Amino acid sequence: MQTHGATEANNPELAQTLREFQKQRAQQMQQRNVATVPSVGLGGINGSKRADSGKTPSSTVPKSTMNAQNSQTPPTPLSADELRSLKYQILAFKLISRSLPVPPLLHQAMFNPNQIQGLSTQDIVGSIPSMTGNIIEASNNHHTQKAPSTASTSSADIGSTSNATVSNIPFNSYTNPHTYIKPVHSYSHESRQQRMLIPSIMLVGLDPVEIAAEIERDIWYKSQLKLRDLEREINILDQRIHELEHLNNTNNNEYESLKKEKKRTKIEYMSLKALSVQRKLRKERINVGKSTTLSTSTDRTAFKRMKRQSARDARMTDRLEKQQREERRRKQIQKDLHSIINHCNEMQKWHRTHQAKLTKFGRMVLNFHSQIKKEI
Structure with missing residues (x-):
């Protein structure tokens, strides 16, 4: 941001970022001082014991006093390397927040700053538009450069481990499927064109x-x-x-x-x-x-010839319907009459049987009384 003319006075974002970074650095220094002071007071320097263990040394200071002194110390200014690293981090954060890819130079400047000491900040910032515009071309060029070396490496490994007779056989039409696998970058899967289909390593099935x-x-x-x-x-x-x-x-x-x-x-x-x-x-x-099979089961009406209706056919249809209706009515009446007659016959038969039983029982009673009178 400072290269584009931004300062703490005219850019609130830069001023707030610098204040946060200075506060974080001051807290880290304070924690480091608090951790090292008690160890020196107890065990001495370089692990040597104190000469007089019975007396309390004059250099020992309580934690509250040390924390107060550290909080009163002014924040140290950032060095040039730290400012440059902070600018790179802010730039990368802006690119990621806008869903833009992070260029390799900026990625390397954040994580490996020693390898790009010869490049300036303008070179790193200027590589962003070209990188976002040529993702597919860069990926394809990288793939074409990597594929021959990978194929030669894999063929060399195979030749070193195989027998002498097998190594002499030339493989001209074979391409290792693993050469299609490209290294993964943070911007490689931005578009669907980068999702290459890798052929199957397994054998093709039988047709x-x-x-x-x-x-x-x-x-x-x-x-x-x-x-x-x-x-x-x-x-x-x-x-x-x-x-x-x-x-x-x-x-x-x-x-x-x-x-x-x-x-x-x-x-x-x-x-x-x-x-x-x-x-x-x-x-x-x-x-x-x-071809000669008729689909009568699906559409029977398609194979029927429609007959022209006339008044005579209508009268005949009405007459037939009336006859069928009368026949059904007559059959129903006959069925009802037969059921009534059968019920009457069953009732008469039951009454006759009951009357015969009563007559037989009366005769038995009369015979019983006559026998009793004779005995008396």
């Missing part, structure tokens, strides 16, 4: 479509090889049969066996020749079956 195509290709090659073998075998059998016919030996068993073998081989040969035609016909048949 089922490619496997099926490979199986079909293998079957086709085997069928072609079998066709050539069968064709060669048919030619050999033809030659042998012609020789036997030329010698008039058509009545022996060898001739018959050769004819049967030729017939069997020719049938197998023709079936293999018709393999492609059969596959094509099967595919066409499947496609025809799919």
Whole structure:
């Protein structure tokens, strides 16, 4: 701030920052003095014992007196290095509060001030706009510079640990995936363009479509090889049969066996020749079956022909509805009548059974009374 003309008189922020820093430095000096004075009074200098342990030395001062003296001491002025470090910290805080990246020079000036002694404050402050405007370009340049060295280092490590035969094999098309990993900076993830996708180190999985195509290709090659073998075998059998016919030996068993073998081989040969035609016909048949299937389960009304309504159809519909309504009413009445008749029959049957029981019981009572009278 002082390089831009700011002073304690015209810049309240700089004045407040300097006062806070001086107060903090005074407190640190006060704590350091309080910690060192009692150790000197008790044990002497450099760990040597006092000559007279029975007497209290005159240099011993109470803590309250020492704290009072330290609080009365004026604050010491900041050195040039401390002022420069404070300015760098304030500048970094302003950049971070505005969501701006901290340049590497400013970062190095705060944490490693000894390595940039040759640079001035104007150089460090002037690097901020270029750094915020060229983040992507600087990151890519850093990556291109780092990748060859990393690849050479990794190849050297592999060559030192492998055998002599393996080290002689050149690897021209191999790139180590770890070379894509760039060092992390505080400004690297500001934009989405810096988030590089690193390829997977694991092996790629098998493609089922490619496997099926490979199986079909293998079957086709085997069928072609079998066709050539069968064709060669048919030619050999033809030659042998012609020789036997030329010698008039058509009545022996060898001739018959050769004819049967030729017939069997020719049938197998023709079936293999018709393999492609059969596959094509099967595919066409499947496609025809799919195209002629009506989707009646999903939309049945789409396949119905709408009939034109007329007054006659309406009258016939009303008549049919009336007949069905009368039929339902008649059936309901018949059902009610049958239930009433069944209930009447059940009641009559129950009363007859009850009356028969009462009659039987009365007869038994009369017989009992007659027997008692006879005994008397």
